[in-house]
Amino acid sequence: MVAEKKIPRRLYKYRAFSNLTLESLVADQLWYADPSTFNDPLDTRPSLNIDLDVQQLENVLRRLVENRVRSAMSAAAKTIRYQGPKTLDHIERHSHRRAEQLIADVAYNATNPEYDFGDPHAYLLGRYIEEELLRQYEKGIISLAVRATCPLMWSHYGEQHNGICIGYSVPAHVANEIHLINYGGSRLVDASDVAKMLDDDEIARKRVDSAAPHRPEGTTGLPP
Template identity: 60%
Template sequence: MEVPKRLYKYRAFSALTVDLLVSDKIYYADPASFNDPLDTKPCINPDLPVDQLEHTLRILIENRISAEMKAAAKAIMYRGPKTIDHIHRHSKRQADRIIADIAYNATNPEYSAISPNPQIKLLTYQLQIELIQAYGKGVLSLAARNSCPLMWSHYGDQHHGLCIGYEVPLNVQENLHKVAYGGSRLIDASKVAAMLNADDAARKEVDASVLLRKAQDWRYEKEWRLIGRRGLSDSPLELTDVTFGTRCIDSVKHTIIKALEGRDKPIKMYEMREIYGTFKLKRFALNEQELTVSYPHRARSAAECFDQLE
């Protein structure tokens, strides 16, 4: 799959946006914060018998609890074989408890009225929860185009914001993933089980289902995703340009220009304009000299020019 040479991030003007630009950082967002509640929310197809569903769920639970406890132990500088053994035993007990609770709850007549096999339904539901929690990484969403009116409206503060252009270095291309639009949210439980058994093909399929699939209606975004640790991070991409929206005010443009002035590798500045008689946008190079002549502005300067006449 060919990765675009450049990708774009639409943003509103804010303190965080300025920080990302001047510090050359990117922000890996928690998928739970995405505007589409169906994004990164796969559904498990229970194509395994109860005992194998329980086994798959057990591994996910034990892995999660073990990782949480190891992080806590590291923070308080607990280490050694006793700590590892305690984590192992506690993780197993918690998994036993959750699976036992599911088996007990499945005997409730209310569940039987809803599903012909309530135990499978409850196991499937818990599998979905654990699978999503297993993907604790963040996502940087990028677009293939800088001139999409819908993207400017939805992510560029209704054209008041800006669009950051990045060049994609060769060593980053393998970590970029193209979002697939449409299809099903279903992923077979057997694929999850195979992934946990170190099956690389199954892992790629589950990864795509969890992180890289959206509804067909979002296809206008032409989205690519970079996966990383949640939060701020030094950018592995090469910042190349900034494009201002059609409604972006001159003082914001001036602020960004001055903030990036003197950078080791200069940033090109553009502005979006309407193409007369169409619904399309096109970007043009920004006349930085003309823009910065008027800023910073002092309101009293004009009035003081007439002081001597009094």
């Protein structure tokens, strides 16, 4: 996604006129959809370019899984106020165990004789890394339009010109969190960039972000 420098003061949502639309207006609420539910299964889904060897791919997957499990368990422990040394040690051991079990499973599955192409081990590791990236960037997305007079939008989303178009003012404090949808962008992510991102390389992170559905929770996509 490429940040739009000039954000309009008002954005628009084309909707069919329904009870759900009325409820959202009365409650002054917007729905942020899970990218995995989009009509296009490739929309916002990154595709990994495997430019690392198996050992390096395993290390990337290990770190992604450990980070995810550690974050989830730490949040749960904080909720129930379990934050002592034993809890932290348990979280670290469990995170490592989960990652190692997955890596062992991948290695075993790669021996399946039905995989009769290239390097099935690297292929499977790549697919699991893609899944971990999707989990890491799991945020709700809402798409709004910059114009209220687009015939195509009225046709597709405005109930064939029989619905309504709702205008929303854009508060100044969220303007920087709104991004222009880049329909021609690449979904390709280099595995080496994911590895660098895990080492806090901000340039690599930006490259990964541009191909994955990474928009801060509650932000908006703008069709041009």
